[in-house]
Amino acid sequence: MQNLFRETKKTFGQVDIVVANAGLMESKGFFDFEEDEQGELMEAVEAGKIIDVNLKGTMNTLRMAMHSMKSNPLDLDGARGSIVLIASTSGYFGGTGVVSYVSSKHGVIGLARASQTVAQQLSIRVNVVAPFFTPTHITSGYSEKWKDYGLPANTTADVANAIVTTSMHPERQGHSMMVAGNLVREIEVARTSATKDWLGVEIFDIMTRGGKFFNDLGGYTLPKARS
Structure with a gap:
């Protein structure tokens, strides 16, 4: 990641937009209680990897992005850069049972909220895109059944368009854009107003x-x- 930022700045002069999009989902259940030869509970190693990539990786990316952008000149909209964190509807609704994934995406939402004060001080926009069901590798186990139920699904293009729009919108700051079945709704401001x-x-x-x-x-x- 450090090399990516270094080479990008070397090639283009500065970093303007960063999207933190890497993510994994567990292949083992968190409560599959695996025991060693002595009958002791084994650590859920894969769960740690999910948190490392989905949450810690996002934290590192956000920190590097803000460090890089803080020296950028202000653009015409008064911002030095734009950062989009990719969460999930699982960051708001955690009832699917994929414990590590849901926990990590709740963490991404918390990260975005906790970063707003410094982001505003540095004139850097930090927002979230939270997709609902999108057919990808991590959802391949139930994609066909989802269709059979007649439920709407995003396309990867739907999510990509929401990311681009959010990253470029001059008035987006501290927002979370949910993408669900071709619909895009701002939910973070709505949640705050309903507190x-x-x-x-x-x-x-x-x-x-x-x-x-x-x-x-x-x-x-x-x-x-x-x-």
Whole structure:
């Protein structure tokens, strides 16, 4: 990844758009309790790999992208660059049982939310595209049955178009675009606006005041590392 950024800057002068799109899904169930010869539970090694690629890889890519873009001149829309993180509807709805994949995509959503303050300070746009079912290798096990049920599916072109549109849109900042059956909807702003309804007025008030506290403080105060 470091070489990719280095060579891109060497060839084109700067990095303008980054899409973090690598992803894996597990081939073993997280709760398939495999035991060693002594009857001890074995670590779910594949689950760690899913988190490494889907979440840690996305975190590394985002960090490298923001580091590269922070020195870019502002464009005509007032941004230094645009980053699109590829999540999934599994980042919002986690009922399919693929534990590692769902956990990693929830992490990508959290990463996008947690990055907004610094992204805005650096004038870098960070957004998410969250596709629903799209026929690819990781969905090949049930693609035909999906069709038999008459359910709509994305094409890879649908998802690619949403990524391009999101990356180029000058007013997209902190948004999450869900792509589902040829439909594209912004869901992160909608979720935020509905917070009072699902939390209740009392908890919403506490959360709002707490948010103001951290804003007034200049951000979350990091704890000192323990010796």
